[in-house]
Amino acid sequence: AQSCAKPKYVIGMSLMTLTNPYFETMAKSAELYAAADCAKLVYYGGNMSEAQQLNQIEAFIQRHVNAIMFAPADAAAASSAVLAANHAHIPVFTIDTNVDMKSLKRAGGHIVEFVQSNNVELGETAAKEVIAYDKSALHGAPVELGWVDYPFATSVQDRDKGFKTVIDGDKAIHVVSRLNGKGTTPGGLSATAAMLSAHPNVNVIFDINAPSGLGAVDAIRAANKTGKVAVIGLSGSQQAVQAICDNSVYKAGALQDPSLESKIEVANIVKYLHHESVPKLVLTKTYSVTKANCHDMLKIAYP
Amino acid sequence: MARTETTPTPPATPSAAAPRKSFRLPPETGIFIILALIMGGMELLTGNFLTVGNISTLLVNTITIGLLAVSETFVLLIGGIDLSVGAVQALSGVAAAVVINHTPLGWPGAILAGILAGAAIGFINGAITHYVNVPSFITTFATLGVAASIPLIVTQANPIPIFDNTFNALGQGYVLKIIPIGVLIMLLIAAIAHVVLSRTAFGVKVYAVGGNRHSAYLAGVNLARIDILCFTLSGTIAGFAGVILAARLASGYPTAGSGASLFDGIASAVVGGVSLFGGSGSVAGALLGAIVIGTLTEGMDVLDLNTYWQPLVIGVVILLAVTLDTWKSGLFRTLMRRIGGAKV
Amino acid sequence: MARTETTPTPPATPSAAAPRKSFRLPPETGIFIILALIMGGMELLTGNFLTVGNISTLLVNTITIGLLAVSETFVLLIGGIDLSVGAVQALSGVAAAVVINHTPLGWPGAILAGILAGAAIGFINGAITHYVNVPSFITTFATLGVAASIPLIVTQANPIPIFDNTFNALGQGYVLKIIPIGVLIMLLIAAIAHVVLSRTAFGVKVYAVGGNRHSAYLAGVNLARIDILCFTLSGTIAGFAGVILAARLASGYPTAGSGASLFDGIASAVVGGVSLFGGSGSVAGALLGAIVIGTLTEGMDVLDLNTYWQPLVIGVVILLAVTLDTWKSGLFRTLMRRIGGAKV
Amino acid sequence: MSAVLAERGGSLALSGIVKRYDAAPVVRGIGFTLRAGRVTALLGHNGAGKSTVLKILGGAERPTGGTILLDGAPVGFATPREAEAHGIAVVWQELRIIENLTLVRNFFLNREITRAGLVDRAAMRAHVVRALAAHGLDADPDAPAGDLSPGDRQMLEIIIALDKGSRFLLLDEPTSALNASEITRLLETVRRLAAAGTCVVIVTHKLGEALAVADHVVVMKDGDIALDAERGELSEADLAYYITGHRREATPLAEAAPRSAFGGDTMLDIRDLSAGNCLDASLEIHAGRVVGLYGVAGAGQVDLLEALFGVRKLRGGRITLNGTPYIPSTPRAALARGFGFLTDDRKRNGFIPDMTISKNIVLASIRRFARGPWFDADACDIQAKAMASRLAIRSPLTMHVRRLSGGNQQKVIFAKWVTAKSRILLLAEPTKGVDIGAKAEIHGLIRELAASGDTLLVCSSEIEEILEIADVVHVFRHGVCAGQGIPRAEAEAKSLLALSL
Ligand SMILES: Nc1ncnc2c1ncn2[C@@H]1O[C@H](COP(=O)(O)OP(=O)(O)OP(=O)(O)O)[C@@H](O)[C@H]1O
Ligand SMILES: Nc1ncnc2c1ncn2[C@@H]1O[C@H](COP(=O)(O)OP(=O)(O)OP(=O)(O)O)[C@@H](O)[C@H]1O
Numbered sequence A: 001a002q003s004c005a006k007p008k009y010v011i012g013m014s015l016m017t018l019t020n021p022y023f024e025t026m027a028k029s030a031e032l033y034a035a036a037d038c039a040k041l042v043y044y045g046g047n048m049s050e051a052q053q054l055n056q057i058e059a060f061i062q063r064h065v066n067a068i069m070f071a072p073a074d075a076a077a078a079s080s081a082v083l084a085a086n087h088a089h090i091p092v093f094t095i096d097t098n099v100d101m102k103s104l105k106r107a108g109g110h111i112v113e114f115v116q117s118n119n120v121e122l123g124e125t126a127a128k129e130v131i132a133y134d135k136s137a138l139h140g141a142p143v144e145l146g147w148v149d150y151p152f153a154t155s156v157q158d159r160d161k162g163f164k165t166v167i168d169g170d171k172a173i174h175v176v177s178r179l180n181g182k183g184t185t186p187g188g189l190s191a192t193a194a195m196l197s198a199h200p201n202v203n204v205i206f207d208i209n210a211p212s213g214l215g216a217v218d219a220i221r222a223a224n225k226t227g228k229v230a231v232i233g234l235s236g237s238q239q240a241v242q243a244i245c246d247n248s249v250y251k252a253g254a255l256q257d258p259s260l261e262s263k264i265e266v267a268n269i270v271k272y273l274h275h276e277s278v279p280k281l282v283l284t285k286t287y288s289v290t291k292a293n294c295h296d297m298l299k300i301a302y303p
Numbered sequence B, C: 001m002a003r004t005e006t007t008p009t010p011p012a013t014p015s016a017a018a019p020r021k022s023f024r025l026p027p028e029t030g031i032f033i034i035l036a037l038i039m040g041g042m043e044l045l046t047g048n049f050l051t052v053g054n055i056s057t058l059l060v061n062t063i064t065i066g067l068l069a070v071s072e073t074f075v076l077l078i079g080g081i082d083l084s085v086g087a088v089q090a091l092s093g094v095a096a097a098v099v100i101n102h103t104p105l106g107w108p109g110a111i112l113a114g115i116l117a118g119a120a121i122g123f124i125n126g127a128i129t130h131y132v133n134v135p136s137f138i139t140t141f142a143t144l145g146v147a148a149s150i151p152l153i154v155t156q157a158n159p160i161p162i163f164d165n166t167f168n169a170l171g172q173g174y175v176l177k178i179i180p181i182g183v184l185i186m187l188l189i190a191a192i193a194h195v196v197l198s199r200t201a202f203g204v205k206v207y208a209v210g211g212n213r214h215s216a217y218l219a220g221v222n223l224a225r226i227d228i229l230c231f232t233l234s235g236t237i238a239g240f241a242g243v244i245l246a247a248r249l250a251s252g253y254p255t256a257g258s259g260a261s262l263f264d265g266i267a268s269a270v271v272g273g274v275s276l277f278g279g280s281g282s283v284a285g286a287l288l289g290a291i292v293i294g295t296l297t298e299g300m301d302v303l304d305l306n307t308y309w310q311p312l313v314i315g316v317v318i319l320l321a322v323t324l325d326t327w328k329s330g331l332f333r334t335l336m337r338r339i340g341g342a343k344v
Numbered sequence D: 001m002s003a004v005l006a007e008r009g010g011s012l013a014l015s016g017i018v019k020r021y022d023a024a025p026v027v028r029g030i031g032f033t034l035r036a037g038r039v040t041a042l043l044g045h046n047g048a049g050k051s052t053v054l055k056i057l058g059g060a061e062r063p064t065g066g067t068i069l070l071d072g073a074p075v076g077f078a079t080p081r082e083a084e085a086h087g088i089a090v091v092w093q094e095l096r097i098i099e100n101l102t103l104v105r106n107f108f109l110n111r112e113i114t115r116a117g118l119v120d121r122a123a124m125r126a127h128v129v130r131a132l133a134a135h136g137l138d139a140d141p142d143a144p145a146g147d148l149s150p151g152d153r154q155m156l157e158i159i160i161a162l163d164k165g166s167r168f169l170l171l172d173e174p175t176s177a178l179n180a181s182e183i184t185r186l187l188e189t190v191r192r193l194a195a196a197g198t199c200v201v202i203v204t205h206k207l208g209e210a211l212a213v214a215d216h217v218v219v220m221k222d223g224d225i226a227l228d229a230e231r232g233e234l235s236e237a238d239l240a241y242y243i244t245g246h247r248r249e250a251t252p253l254a255e256a257a258p259r260s261a262f263g264g265d266t267m268l269d270i271r272d273l274s275a276g277n278c279l280d281a282s283l284e285i286h287a288g289r290v291v292g293l294y295g296v297a298g299a300g301q302v303d304l305l306e307a308l309f310g311v312r313k314l315r316g317g318r319i320t321l322n323g324t325p326y327i328p329s330t331p332r333a334a335l336a337r338g339f340g341f342l343t344d345d346r347k348r349n350g351f352i353p354d355m356t357i358s359k360n361i362v363l364a365s366i367r368r369f370a371r372g373p374w375f376d377a378d379a380c381d382i383q384a385k386a387m388a389s390r391l392a393i394r395s396p397l398t399m400h401v402r403r404l405s406g407g408n409q410q411k412v413i414f415a416k417w418v419t420a421k422s423r424i425l426l427l428a429e430p431t432k433g434v435d436i437g438a439k440a441e442i443h444g445l446i447r448e449l450a451a452s453g454d455t456l457l458v459c460s461s462e463i464e465e466i467l468e469i470a471d472v473v474h475v476f477r478h479g480v481c482a483g484q485g486i487p488r489a490e491a492e493a494k495s496l497l498a499l500s501l
């Protein structure tokens, strides 16, 4: 990488939240990649509020940033923000979660590029892990699955969709409970604790993100059900992958690579600003994490 | 003991009779000065804070919190609290979106639906609080749940896009190419609310009820009417906020106003000098409080302050601001108020 | 909406003279009956709600909100409010995690650090509120920002894992294999707080200050001491909550207690009969209020009620519960309170 | 005798004391000396600064300038607690009873009896039961003090202050809510304490009371001292002269042509009315008359007024108003039927503390001060100005009522009900805490209103007041109307008092 005395570009980045290690990593690595390309990155977390993110985009427009990186909390409500940037002739690049293209098009807005780890695929991967899970521990009992959900985020809705289509195909798996784990560790903890006491036969927990999965692990441990209940699901954080390596409660999962997403997106932004062409859509690889490959995955997993 | 006898003078003419009016700074002066200081500070730090564009963005970003501060003022003044205003935004935004997408009523119907949804929740708040005599904290906690759930149930958490440009102009359009329509509406509503509270008989009664409910009752004030009206007005204005937010986002957003923003309206009003115990404060103060909080939030973004530091800096600056506001009224008044029955 | 406002009847004969003690049901009876009704209802609906395991889970899930309700009670009783308790949890959890990972002090040091962090924020709240005479809403809004920011800055939003089993037992361990240690600590703290408020001279003064601050001052009560102690106790108990949560999560979690859970402690206390205006309510009531809210939340989960419906159902049930509690004290007392100066 | 005790018991002296609020001086560099074993009466018009002086001595306010000398040494009290530590106990004009605490807890507030860190409830309760009994206060020690009537609350406060056995006892209008026999007993107690070496200051507007109990008289006027003298040969007329600044030629009212007690139409016909402590009262009230209701606190006369105004539930009885049945429901409805009600509990429900004098005055008749939806601030100011000058409310009309002196607050409430132009005015203790000048003015207003055809029902714990203004008197005893319709011509203090006990 070259070193620059003064950044040539300013990129504004608004992420749905910064209090999830996944996005934290996305922001931090984007900052590094941007610096390497002589650009300055300014990033904010939106506390899962589309209105707050709109305000942040307005602030970017005011300070005439050269490009905007955007991970909206809500796809359908994000078109205003993109439109505002369009009016100010600032290119918008979405990451992780896209704007709802149908409404955006209808409103006459456009984005340059979208980098995503395929969320539907993540859900499907996790579902396949559940199906592939060695059920010898269950002694022939059917899989009773508890679903630690967070249905308010578009990305999670996609994961849910992917998970559901695959799981619905397996008659031996029954979803007995689906609760809101708020996407946080405390939320995952309370939801799982409630599931375990309401449905004592629950033996697999599916989680939609690593923080809530870690909460589920805590709940299982607290209920003295270690070994009886497995957690399988989105498990991108190092803590979660490490747990899989340790063959603890966390058995397997799906992983996305936020750092890679940032790397591609920043590279494309810089290209675009140099008037080079960029692809409209980049799907980054997602991974299936198992005890077998967990040590490799640790290198990808975010801190 | 010697008898010290002063010659009695005839009673001084009661000063009450004197027709001169002593000039007093309005109580909002303090918060206004603070706002000026904060803006000045931002300008010094950034070098380009006070541009027309930036101020306009700032005001646009303050629409929601400003309207919520005004709406909250009506309820705080009678000694109540309204936790539902945040969720009402979601409800009325979704109501407007549903009307525009699924009925032939178009944007006028949508606007009306949004406002009426807010008014209805407000009316329920007032009626239950008054007649069932439950603390308004509880009533509005319950309606917060109701107003937050309905949009989620209706939309299954998926925002409903709005493509009506006339409607969306409420949040995105400009008058004379420079004044955002939403800001205009906010200022208009605030001005009307200010006049209502400071110049009408209704306003006098609102302050009376908040100042001493029992005394107001004995003076013949219709408590039911005042309670219900104040809550209904609060809900109505929150409904406006929801409509404008929906127009800004071009969608009915079912989780609008959730989370910690619950507090923003109340916090703004309190920063602007409205008492949580009723009976004192003004709409102008509340609005200034909202602009202070809005400016700080905006300023943090413009200053590139790390997200993690923002709550800390905003909190500390607000504390300093209110402290200054308290002190400007002189140390003795301060001390007296501390001792003299003011609640902590 | 016609309604005749009937008025208070005082007892016909002044109960006065009699030096004998008239037997009175404790004021918490109402909320206790309501809790029983809710639990009974849940049992009917699910068929297996009242199992030892479920009750134990329920209590474990109530630890945080229960402790926050107790902590909030101290502040509400003197007519204040403490918005910082949620964020204090994050601060003290992270403090404990940092001490355990980066110092040789081990679990005792970690526990102490967590509690001290809470106490420090509480002390600051009390001192600023009292001496600077800023409404506690503002002070604690500011310290909420501070207490929420510091853990984020320290951890960069990444939870700090805690591997000390003794420490984690606080949140995960059991006494006699059946009673969760965390629940025991919560009940112990609540019991101590209840005794302190109802049986000590300090407690009498707390109620006096909340009942009428100026009168308490005239009676010679040291307002500074009461204010600062109440806020410090509130912070300390919130610190306990943070430590136990960290132990449950086996990590210092930098965003613990954020979002709408800000309200849970206050809401529990109010549901349990603690007045937002100071001077009335009890720790026992607040704890019962927390268990009511905890039971409802847990119950919704056990019933697998759709997430979107939960806020609505919880809100409505709480409203009904408090209404019932209000009515049980007799329609006339109720009306009298409504008219007689009680704030809405 | 008192001189000897004074040597032994020390003194409390003020010197050059100044107190300003927002630059407005309310005490202007005054000084006087209080000595042990003596009773000082502190007199003066409403707003003269009496309570302010007591607040300074009691540590509730800090003087802007000047010194306090305790036994000759300068002291400063930053808080009431410090004053109390120096042996000063105060009964404040704005009572400090805390309504949500029980009598016992109020009694021992900040001096709780504890055992092993916990309050000793049994010991405290036993002490309180004894103390209440000793002073004849009939009240449940475990009930919230807010349930007491204003008179009982004042009595409780006095008992608490006496219980502290302090060297200095400062009493700010302790008798304003007490009845005649309670007052007599209190004054005896004060004399006894003084004889035992206590230094007592008593603020009062009842000059007879002052002369009966005091050794030493200080009169304040607009923040200055108008008189500082031994009681000696001072007469009530002398005191009135120093207080008001002029000599008043007799009392025109009392000697005005007596009006017939009855006559005119029957305005109100009350049959067998029971409410609160009032039992089966039957009264016939004639239009254009001032009807005095006399009785000790809790005898039911105030309950009758409250019932008529719809703030106390009727247990039974019929009321006919101008020939049509009247069932009181709410104050609003009562106002609509032409009633007005001046409460005897001014601090609790008399006014809106953080509202201006003007707005408080028009609150009960706000419709008349509105043009459409608009509040007519000018009309409000004109009315307030007129009332203020008539009743000598000397504070600026934009001042919040919270900051007025007690007597001036009372005048604002009275002004509110005069402004409301009710045809039937129910007045509970209308002149509580009002100075002699304004009291005469209020009495005059009451007579004027009656002359213009209004009907007034007046409860007063002062027999003299009843005798001065009433055309006809009803006496209540234990809830029963024991003396029915005694015309003023036939009424005299002794017989009324006897009927009431
Ligand atoms: N907090 C305050 N702010 C401004 N002025 C005040 C305040 N407290 C008292 N005053 C004014 O000080 C003056 C003296 O009041 P004070 O209470 O001492 O009178 P007082 O002699 O006790 O009268 P009263 O006989 O009516 O009780 C009054 O004019 C009053 O309005
Ligand atoms: N809400 C209440 N609850 C319990 N006791 C009450 C209540 N209200 C009044 N009392 C009691 O009833 C008795 C009579 O009070 P009330 O106010 O009727 O007296 P009153 O006739 O108005 O006397 P006063 O002349 O002192 O005003 C008092 O002993 C009081 O303690």
Ligand SMILES: [Mg+2]
Binding pocket: D050, D051, D052, D093, D172, D405, D406, D407
């Ligand atoms: Mg006075």
Ligand SMILES: [Mg+2]
Binding pocket: D149, D150, D298, D302, D303, D344
């Ligand atoms: Mg009474």
